Amino acid sequence: MSIPGFAGTILYVDLTSGSIRKEPLDPRLPERFIGGDGINTRLAYDLIPPDVDPLAPENCIIVGAGPFVGTDIPGSAKIMITTKFPLNGAFGTASGGGAFALMLKTAGYDHLVISGRAPRQVYLKIIDDDVELCDASAFWGLDIFETVDALRSQYEPCSVIPIGPAGERLVKLSLTSIDKGGTVGRGGLPAVMGSKNLKAMVVRGTGKVTVANRPALERTVNQIIERIMKWPPRQALLKGGMYGMAVAAQPDEPPSEGQTGAEATPSRGQLIRRMLQIHLRNRRPLACPSCPLAEKERVHVAEGEYAGMTTYMTHFSPRLFGSTDPLVEYNRNVKFIDNLNRLGIDFSTFPALVSFVAGLYEQGVIDEAETGSLVLRDDFDTAMKLLHLTAYREGLGDLLAEGISATAQRLAPSLAHQVAHVKEYGIVYDPRLRGLGTMEFSEVVNFRGSHVAAGGSPSYDPGRSREDFLRHAERMGASPEMIQRVVGPEGFNPGRYTRISENWFSLFNSLSLCNRAFLNRFWHVKTLASLYTAVTGRETAPAALMASAERVWTLGKLLNVRAGFTRADDKPPEAWFTPLKVDGVEYPLTDYYRTKQLTREDFAHFLDEYYDERGWDIAKGIPTEEALARAGLSDLNVGTF
Amino acid sequence: MNEGGDLTIHKRPPIKIDSTKCTGCRICELRCSVRFERAFSPARAAIQVRRLVGHATEYGVALTDRCDNCGICVRFCAYGCLTQDREEEVA
Numbered sequence: 001m002s003i004p005g006f007a008g009t010i011l012y013v014d015l016t017s018g019s020i021r022k023e024p025l026d027p028r029l030p031e032r033f034i035g036g037d038g039i040n041t042r043l044a045y046d047l048i049p050p051d052v053d054p055l056a057p058e059n060c061i062i063v064g065a066g067p068f069v070g071t072d073i074p075g076s077a078k079i080m081i082t083t084k085f086p087l088n089g090a091f092g093t094a095s096g097g098g099a100f101a102l103m104l105k106t107a108g109y110d111h112l113v114i115s116g117r118a119p120r121q122v123y124l125k126i127i128d129d130d131v132e133l134c135d136a137s138a139f140w141g142l143d144i145f146e147t148v149d150a151l152r153s154q155y156e157p158c159s160v161i162p163i164g165p166a167g168e169r170l171v172k173l174s175l176t177s178i179d180k181g182g183t184v185g186r187g188g189l190p191a192v193m194g195s196k197n198l199k200a201m202v203v204r205g206t207g208k209v210t211v212a213n214r215p216a217l218e219r220t221v222n223q224i225i226e227r228i229m230k231w232p233p234r235q236a237l238l239k240g241g242m243y244g245m246a247v248a249a250q251p252d253e254p255p256s257e258g259q260t261g262a263e264a265t266p267s268r269g270q271l272i273r274r275m276l277q278i279h280l281r282n283r284r285p286l287a288c289p290s291c292p293l294a295e296k297e298r299v300h301v302a303e304g305e306y307a308g309m310t311t312y313m314t315h316f317s318p319r320l321f322g323s324t325d326p327l328v329e330y331n332r333n334v335k336f337i338d339n340l341n342r343l344g345i346d347f348s349t350f351p352a353l354v355s356f357v358a359g360l361y362e363q364g365v366i367d368e369a370e371t372g373s374l375v376l377r378d379d380f381d382t383a384m385k386l387l388h389l390t391a392y393r394e395g396l397g398d399l400l401a402e403g404i405s406a407t408a409q410r411l412a413p414s415l416a417h418q419v420a421h422v423k424e425y426g427i428v429y430d431p432r433l434r435g436l437g438t439m440e441f442s443e444v445v446n447f448r449g450s451h452v453a454a455g456g457s458p459s460y461d462p463g464r465s466r467e468d469f470l471r472h473a474e475r476m477g478a479s480p481e482m483i484q485r486v487v488g489p490e491g492f493n494p495g496r497y498t499r500i501s502e503n504w505f506s507l508f509n510s511l512s513l514c515n516r517a518f519l520n521r522f523w524h525v526k527t528l529a530s531l532y533t534a535v536t537g538r539e540t541a542p543a544a545l546m547a548s549a550e551r552v553w554t555l556g557k558l559l560n561v562r563a564g565f566t567r568a569d570d571k572p573p574e575a576w577f578t579p580l581k582v583d584g585v586e587y588p589l590t591d592y593y594r595t596k597q598l599t600r601e602d603f604a605h606f607l608d609e610y611y612d613e614r615g616w617d618i619a620k621g622i623p624t625e626e627a628l629a630r631a632g633l634s635d636l637n638v639g640t641f
Numbered sequence: 642m643n644e645g646g647d648l649t650i651h652k653r654p655p656i657k658i659d660s661t662k663c664t665g666c667r668i669c670e671l672r673c674s675v676r677f678e679r680a681f682s683p684a685r686a687a688i689q690v691r692r693l694v695g696h697a698t699e700y701g702v703a704l705t706d707r708c709d710n711c712g713i714c715v716r717f718c719a720y721g722c723l724t725q726d727r728e729e730e731v732a
Contacts, residue, residue: 071671294666
């Protein structure tokens with residue numbers, strides 16, 4: 001008899017031998033590690049050797065759907081995928097939306113473990129009990145969207161995680177998406193699939209998800225839904241997506257002096273606003289299962305150079321290619337995002353790499369001998385050319401495919417510091433523009449790489465009050481003692497507060513709950529504990545749930561300590577200590593409140609405080625034996641570190 | 642029964658669907674399936690959301706023969722795709 005909220009089965013697929021076996025879920029796993037990311041990480045501890053080459057058959061892809069998946073809890077659709085990533089050799093869990101988690105759970109599986117390397121190109125088909133490795137030779141070479149279409153034509157209704165050309169060619173900057181919508185796997189998950197000759201996973205489930213106490217679940221879910229439906233910004237989100245919300249949050253900008261009327265050159269802010277007006281005409285919102293706050297997008301380009309094109313994206317997030325015509329700029333951005341998504345290249349790291357190599361060319365550091373006769377500029381044509389070269393590993397792209405450090409070391413070792421990255425992941429939030437909040441700080445300490453999702457807190461927005469930080473710390477499950485340490489009279493400490501953010505993130509990932517800021521804000525740890533109790537039938541107090549969440553984060557760290565990572569890897573990008581120039585204005589690194597410029601020593605002090613808050617060894621930046629015992633992990637072999 | 646003792650039959654009005662507003666969230670399927678299955682099971686719901694490959698509306702929504710117009714899907718549709726007139730007395 002399985003635990004309510006769980007399907008009760010782990011599916012093991014070995015690609016080398018073709019063996020497929022189903023094992024019951026050990027009830028001690030959810031007891032200690034909740035589910036989703038937590039159980040994935042615990043399985044990874046046993047199944048993936050710490051020093052394995054991420055592209056070797058011995059690496060595993062561990063897929064998990066947490067206990068909330070399949071219910072109507074808003075945002076309970078995230079699939080969790082744990083592996084050792086080829087971009088930097090770090091262990092981590094990638095997550096994405098779409099229907100894969102729902103389909104996997106209703107097919108009868110909480111987790112799916114893929115090991116080995118198939119002797120031929122295959123895709124994994126799961127239709128309830130029918131699990132099969134199928135010939136994928138006809139699909140090899142198709143891009144990500146084409147692969148989804150091909151599999152849908154056979155298996156719809158289904159959910160698909162495919163790889164594109166970049167994954168097939170083991171590009172370390174590769175990324176993929178689920179059902180064309182939710183991106184997943186920065187750091188090269190598709191390359192791991194490609195190394196296994198695995199073109200795609202397709203799943204359809206027609207079974208049931210039972211919960212222990214439906215009336216209790218329904219009462220709480222209905223209250224949350226009522227709040228979400230009445231949330232004033234909801235309509236703006238549905239209309240304009242994440243891009244619309246971001247633009248709406250920016251202050252209005254008057255036309256520059258001497259520039260009025262339609263003929264004037266638009267400022268950066270005006271260009272962004274005009275692109276939004278075009279985007280509003282072209283987009284329609286798409287949702288993940290159970291979500292009343294749809295933010296994925298289908299975009300149909302109505303006018304301009306690429307009129308008639310239809311594409312899909314997590315959200316429209318333009319970079320500026322240099323045109324002053326909003327329609328031209330909009331069209332180029334949609335095309336660029338479409339190609340990134342089809343070929344399967346990381347949208348956060350790749351643009352930083354393009355700017356870097358184009359800059360090297362413009363400065364005369366590299367020439368046509370290195371670029372393979374290409375003239376490089378930081379513009380649309382260069383970005384598109386390099387994107388295709390990288391995805392297919394041709395010419396200069398074969399080098400870019402290896403990532404930022406490999407590229408910099410080969411082309412210009414002395415200028416490598418110009419690219420802002422942590423553990424090879426391009427920076428998403430630059431603290432020089434925003435001040436040092438938890439999202440920016442967490443990019444440095446995240447064991448997977450500079451991943452912002454784990455660092456959510458009120459510092460997501462500028463100018464939040466001390467009371468906001470206190471209130472949210474309590475909401476996010478911090479104990480009163482922790483809150484006292486983390487939020488002092490002067491305000492919050494980003495190093496210490498990041499522990500709260502990370503534990504909260506681990507909880508969401510283990511439940512398979514969406515962590516987007518606009519959904520996250522509706523949850524209180526007490527609500528999640530009552531939902532967890534209603535779903536599983538296990539009476540669980542908020543403090544116990546948070547203890548499990550901290551255990552999950554600590555175990556993720558432990559996997560990386562075993563793989564050789566130390567404090568030396570939690571290194572802020574050198575570029576952060578030089579002011580950032582935007583439109584002629586210089587932005588130095590400052591604290592969140594913008595009262596003080598930060599030095600390397602200041603940053604090192606925040607790192608000390610982060611490790612101290614976690615109870616880890618400050619000098620080494622890793623968990624101590626005592627910290628592991630506190631986290632309930634002393635039974636694991638910690639190895640030597 | 643009404644006060645006079647006559648039998649009154651209430652007919653639930655049909656559910657109206659505007660698929661152009663569907664985002665594919667499947668909340669309707671999840672809610673509906675609980676009523677029939679006592680568990681969440683989108684595949685067994687009396688309302689079905691289907692992807693329309695290559696179609697501008699993206700999703701199509703249809704009711705199966707099992708649907709008795711109870712309206713739970715209408716109540717929880719978050720995007721205005723489903724509507725239903727008020728219950729009417731037909732006898």
